[in-house]
Amino acid sequence: MKEKEKFRSFSVLLTRFSIVTILFIIGIHGIILLKLGRINFVQKSTINKTTPYSYYLCTQIFNESDLYLTEWIEFQLNVIGFKNICLINVGENLNKTLLSRYSINIINKKERQQEFHYCLACLNQSMKSNDLLFIQDVDEFLNVRQADIIYKNYDKYDKFHFQEIRYGYIYDTNQEMINRSLLETNIYRKPHEALGEFSSDDLRKLFNCKIQGKWYSCHEGHGKEMIKVGKIKQLGTHFHQSTPKVNGTGDTLFVQMRHIRLNHYVMRTREDGIQQAIKWNKGESKLGTIIIELYYYITGQTISTLNSHQTEEEIRQRRRDVKQIYIAIITFVIIIIFFVIIFIFLLFISDDSIISKINTYYTGRTGEIDRNSPFYHHRRIYIDIGCFNGETIEYFIHFTMNSAFYEIYTFEPDPDNYRLCKQRLSQRKYKNFNIKIIQKVAWIRDERVYFRTERGRQSRISLNVTEDDGESIELDAIDFSSWLARLVKPNEALMHIKMSMPGAEVPVLEKMIRDNTLGLANKYEVEWIDRNNPRIRPIRIYIQLMFDSYGFECLYYTRVQDAKKVYQMNGAFDNVTKYYDWRKISESDTLAHYVERPDMLIIENMI
Known part of the structure; x- marks a missing residue:
């Protein structure tokens, strides 16, 4: 009797050990996959997919602070995955220590007027006609909800337009933002009609929608565009002109906000808003926005992310690595499951009460x-x-x-x-x-x-x-x-x-x-x-x-x-x-x- 009891106890112990082992293997498996390339289990259609084009990013800056510029550059390089960036600099020279950390292109000019033809001169050596050029401001961050929209529609359209959604400030002074991420603090945003969030007059009244200093508080904004380099006729701040359509390709895809949107942080802080108003001669409208800033206290979105473009050889290597790991893990799990089944069977024929306890371990419902x-x-x-x-x-x-x-x-x-x-x-x-x-x-x-x-x-x-x-x-x-x-x-x-x-x-x-x-x-x-x-x-x-x-x-x-x-x-x-x-x-x-x-x-x- 004692021997039988020992056997049952050992079997239960081994069963539990097997379960814990399987859970541990699954955890290690996930970590390895993340290390190999952080493969997305949700967006399966984008895994191992190469593109025949590259992405280029261009912006114009005027006496931008190192704090905000650093966060913007690192987001574009490390989160979105842009590897080809051009800064059109107006005003003071950029911090050399800051720039030494990044491999980006820079063009200096004197005129404050936004002139984006400089982007072509800045990036011309590496861009090809089938590449995509995106122009945005340094207070704007792409928020990607569905990753493969551009890939699926690349052959149908020449331009991709992203609507913006505006975010308000949390802190009053710039000092309060030191060592704080803009994306983690300024989470309040205005409602947006494209998201079905302005559906009635009572909502407009609640969010105090009115004109203040020639600035409509609930204005949706114009957004920004990405364009194929070979289709560029003229570059603009919000919209670009492209050459005529060829072979039935479309002109512009206005990407739905539930897929990709552009988070626009119009004021990092109250102090920054006033400084920006003076810098860009928009004092009345910016101050008006601050006064009726209530409409920002609605909602915030966590930035979904993109990764850098991978070469075909890198992706093939990752495929091989993942396949080998899958084979090893599946083999080991099958062996564990085999022994678990054997011992559960032995337990079943020896004592039904132990099976009941094991079932409790799995479900907890008793x-x-x-x-x-x-x-x-x-x-x-x-x-x-x-x-x-x-x-x-x-x-x-x-x-x-x-x-x-x-x-x-x-x-x-x-x-x-x-x-x-x-x-x-x-x-x-x-x-x-x-x-x-x-x-x-x-x-x-x-x-x-x-x-x-x-x-x-x-x-x-x-x-x-x-x-x-x-x-x-x-x-x-x-x-x-x-x-x-x-x-x-x-x-x-x-x-x-x-x-x-x-x-x-x-x-x-x-x-x-x-x-x-x-x-x-x-x-x-x-x-x-x-x-x-x-x-x-x-x-x-x-x-x-x-x-x-x-x-x-x-x-x-x-x-x-x-x-x-x-x-x-x-x-x-x-x-x-x-x-x-x-x-x-x-x-x-x-x-x-x-x-x-x-x-x-x-x-x-x-x-």
Whole structure:
């Protein structure tokens, strides 16, 4: 008996070791691929793709500071991947120490007027007719969302126009920007019509759209263009003239902003804005922009990235390296899996209870937490605002892998709903789950608020007591944003928040944006109520834009009743119906799923 017990213990240990080994191999595999070329797993169509052209970049500068010029040059060289850059310098000579670090072309001229024919003289020795020349300013940065747009359309068009989106300042003085990246601080941007963000008069009113000093505050800007060198007739600041079309090729592709956009940081700081206004004789318009700068506080975008152009031989070598690594890893994984299957089979014929424990290790759904599991050492949190009768928590536990490892918090202030929620979550099958039910209203302040009860799932905070007809009672409320900041620190945990709080989701999320706690979570499910209410619609749209600013993507919408059907059939979340147009479904019991996107990964070999 002891020998058999030892055998089973050894088998379980070996199984766990095998799982950890496989996870380790996968991690090493990813690191190696990143070292070999940071191959993009999403943009598969661009991998190992060579282009018959090169990219050239040209800009004119006038007494530009070393701080901003350095960041711009390094972004173009190391992030976007431009290797051929020309600076048309007007004014003071450039810092020799700064320039010694980079291999770029420079032309000095005296006239302040923008004359981009100098770009051709500056880069003429290396440019070919099929190459692409891009002209932009030093306060503009390409933001690439889909990498292969130019590659796919190269033969169809002679010019590629990128629309700009304007960003506002964060700090008042230039000194405050020392050792700070412009791309990481100035994240607030104006709405843009091409993104469908100016859809009504109430939004224009909210963002104070008006003319100030001959400067329309909500002006979209003209953008910048990239042109084939052999098609250049005349170069301009925003638009270029090309030679007539040949063989049916098009003239200009206006690239959609969801694919590539041009981030325009019109003022790095308030002080810089004033200095730029004086330098370019735009004092009235720049100062007007500063005065009505409210419209910038909307949303920011993380720069997607491009890598340098690779030679065909380099790409072939990377292919060979990756292929060899794949073969070695796959072979090793197959051997590990073979032994794991053998031992699981032996365990199965010896003791069913051990299989149950192994299953718990994989899923965590039985609540029997294995403290040796690698998942145990990473804090995971699920917060359900609006527990109702506890069914949504039940669905979360069922649909979520390793749900037993989550700290689960739920808010339910309605006394009737609280009783139902507590009753359901007190079942024996949940005894090993860490569930805490908080009988308070999730709100924007710690105070007493009026709450409409006895409405089931539609119980809600009363935002207008005079219209309640005595249906509301006073309940304790908690400042959810402050509570969340006390619960977890940035990057400390993986957190999933579900919000079913009819009418209160807008002020609570707005408070989280002001407190900078929105980014503490990695996933949100939000039930947007009163969608067409003219009083809250502008703020709701603002919040949805800020989800984008914080790096979240709205993937789809689901309905609670659909999740319930799949749960009752013991199905997986993949089987729950997904909707992509919320206008076609009711607002009640519909959840918008916002998931953190991997924008911070450096994706190379993009164009």
